[in-house]
Structures are given as C-alpha cells and as structure tokens.
Amino acid sequence: MSRDSLSIKSRPTNFRDIKGQDDVVADILDLAREGSFPAFSIFHGPSGSGKTSSALALARLLKCNDYNFSKKTICKKCEGCQSAEGANLFHVNCAVENIRDHFVGEIRQGYKFYSNPWSCAGPRVHLYEEIHCWSKMDHAKLLKLTEMKNVQNVFIFTTTVLEQIYKPLVSRFTPFSFRSVSLENAVQVLIGAANCAGLNISEDDLWKIAEAHYPDLRSAVNLLPLFELRRRRQPDIPVRNLL
Helix, strand or coil: CCCCCHHHHCCCCCHHHCCCCHHHHHHHHHHHHCCCCCCEEEEECCCCCCHHHHHHHHHHHHCCCCCECCCCECCCCCHHHHCCCCCCEEEEECCCCCHHHHHHHHHCCCHHHHHCCCCCCCCCEEEEECHHHCCHHHHHHHHHHHCCCCCCCEEEEEECCHHHCCHHHHCCCEEEECCCCCHHHHHHHHHHHHHHHCCCCCHHHHHHHHHHHCCCHHHHHHHHHHHHHHHHHCCCCCHHHCC
16 A cells, blocks of 8 residues: 555646646647757746656657647557656655766766657657755756756756755746645645545535635645544534644
C-alpha cells in the first residue's frame, strides 16, 4: 500500500484535470503543439497552484506520438505511452536533494547528453523543483547549461519565490506564471482528492476545509484522511474543531 501523501497520489496526470490555470495551460499546450516549447523555463507561483502537475503532464505529452490537444489527453496506445511512467523524466526536489549530487555531475557528462532526445519519442524532461532552495553560487552554475546550443531536451525549474532566484539566471528562462486557484477550484480539487482516496466527506465539509486552509491547497488535501477519521468519531462536532 502506497504511503505517499494524498496530494501526491491525487495529483493530476493530464492538463484537463489542472484547475484554475487555463491561461498558462493554454500557453504550454500551444508551444508543445508547435514543437517550440523552450529548452529552459521556470514555472513560478504559489504552493499548490499546479506547477509540478503541469510539468509532469508535459512530460507525458512529449512522449506521446498522438496527443489529443482538444481533449488534453495522451493516446495511451503509442510506444511512448506504453513505456514506464516517467521514463522520459528526470525529477529532483531541490529542497531535499543536493544540486551537486545531480546537476553538476550531469554537466560534466558534456553536451551529448543534453543534445540527444529520449530514444522513444520526444525530448527528455528535466524537472527541478524549488530552485529557490539552491544558493546563488549554484544558480550561477546553471548559467553554464543555459549557454549550451542545440539542446533538444526540456529543463523546467519551479519556485514559489521568483524574487529569490539569481536575476541573470531568470533572464535566461521562459517564465510561466501560475496564480492562486479560486476557492471554487480549490473545492473541486478537494472533491477529486477525496474521491481518489475513497473518503466519505460531505461537500459542505470540503467547502469549510477549503475556506479554513485557503490558499494552502496542498495542506488541505493532505488533511482529508485525518479529517475523515475525526469526523467518524465525532459526527456532530463543527468542522473548525476537527481541523
């Protein structure tokens, strides 16, 4: 049985399921459709706004040979879709993993690794979350990578605090701005997460949970299993006393 947090287990896998980010999702899809998604980009915005979900959905899109852009779903039939989940993805959370263990070592492998696409279909996606956790010295080292030419793979960096990123580095990235989701969209996310986990929580309670935690959507999602246990023990207690 998976012990991953509910926010990870219920994370959207297709662009159509990402709530409240219509404009930025449209930008990503248009660039992907034209085959011109930038080699280096930064997804910035509040926690829980869909940055990582969008990057992972993009990785799935790029390994699909027959992506349905109107429905925003992969075909599930081509060689890329039949490959292992994340086969074209290199994923690092910079808040818990050392850049020197992953990134600097990769640079030393030379240009070939970055110039060659994934062998099955489309480019390989390198996702570095929480780039603001790195030092400015580490950010400066990233400039070496952005100076490479003919890079066919896709590098996506995410952050909740763009102002903490080394400014010369930010200028090399294509920025994608994610905004806080609306309260209505937050409730829809909670409903989806509760359904994913098979939790029996009323929509009225989900609204109150969303209101209490808004805009921190991730913590609200991860609270749901514990909330359901408390609600079963104390069915008549107000929601605020169960949070």
